[in-house]
């Protein structure tokens with residue numbers, strides 16, 4: 398039998414890939430199809446926008462996509478991948494560094510000087526008044542030779558002007574050559590993109606990253622445990638799957654706690670009797686996580702509205718935007734928050750992932766599972 402190793406394979410955190418990436422076959426299939434197209438030299442019809450509440454696995458899916466491109470690249474030496482976060486993209490010059498080979502840029506513009514955001518597409522870029530058109534042409538030329546996939550995580554935190562520049566550039570390049578821009582972010586990304594003044598992003602290829610189904614949740618826990626020689630009985634597994642609420646971050650918390658338990662007690666099989674300890678561990682981490690979010694809503698004065706929304710979601714899994722707005726309007730403190738529109742408050746709830754609107758539906762769901770239950774319980 399396999400021995401339990403020294404290191405816990407589960408990764409409850411942010412951005413760390415899980416030992417087994419479960420339940421993303423459909424998203425992976427869609428992304429593979431786009432990669433196949435661009436590796437055949439075809440331009441994608443649109444940008445790809447991936448969004449979902451925190452802890453659902455957006456970064457992990459970007460990790461997978463990056464690996465997938467690199468794997469393919471090694472085979473046929475075609476697609477290249479470039480990945481950044483907005484903190485690395487604070488100026489047009491940094492943007493070009495991200496898109497075009499640094500060697501070429503350094504040789505071409507030894508004395509490069511940054512200009513304003515507009516310069517990104519239209520103005521001069523260097524002291525020598527080299528026009529960005531030259532850069533755009535170079536990028537198109539490079540993509541024709543070797544398609545480029547650009548991955549931008551946490552895109553909702555990007556500077557709006559630069560984001561507008563990047564989107565326009567993406568459209569200009571992909572019209573001529575195989576170039577794919579993938580933006581990933583929290584549910585607030587959708588609203589953010591609608592404010593950056595690039596209306597064509599409404600037609601982007603949108604992928605919602607939501608909770609897993611029960612089977613994928615079970616696989617995410619069982620497969621890594623089995624690989625390390627740990628079994629878990631069916632009833633215990635069912636209990637864990639339910640308690641995790643199929644939420645990837647909680648799945649990893651559970652996996653890690655079960656693995657620690659098996660290791661501490663030198664168990665080869667986990668049953669319900671033993672998991673109470675693991676339950677306490679997971680429960681404590683989760684309370685912390687909820688309390689931070691509740692505190693944020695309280696600090697910005699939206700707790701009464703949060704409680705009212707939470708009450709609605711006790712009887713239903715989805716509701717409409719109009720109904721949510723009504724509830725928010727009825728539960729605002731009289732004075733300080735009245736200057737903002739109800740729409741803005743709704744966006745705040747989305748930004749804090751209390752609620753979200755998955756793609757392909759007009760209905761809203763709870764963002765982070767059980768946060769609403771927690772908010773209600775604390776109120777009582």
Ligand SMILES: Nc1ncnc2c1ncn2[C@@H]1O[C@H](COP(=O)(O)OP(=O)(O)OP(=O)(O)O)[C@@H](O)[C@H]1O
Pocket residue numbers: 408409410411412413414415417418419420421449450451452453454455456457458582583617645646647648649
């Ligand atoms: N498909 C999956 N199967 C199992 N575990 C997963 C899966 N996707 C993500 N996880 C785990 O869930 C946690 C959150 O993943 P990740 O950091 O990618 O989320 P995120 O959506 O990028 O969150 P944030 O918005 O905070 O950046 C990590 O512990 C990760 O290992």
Ligand SMILES: [Mg+2]
Pocket residue numbers: 411412455456457550
């Ligand atoms: Mg992330």
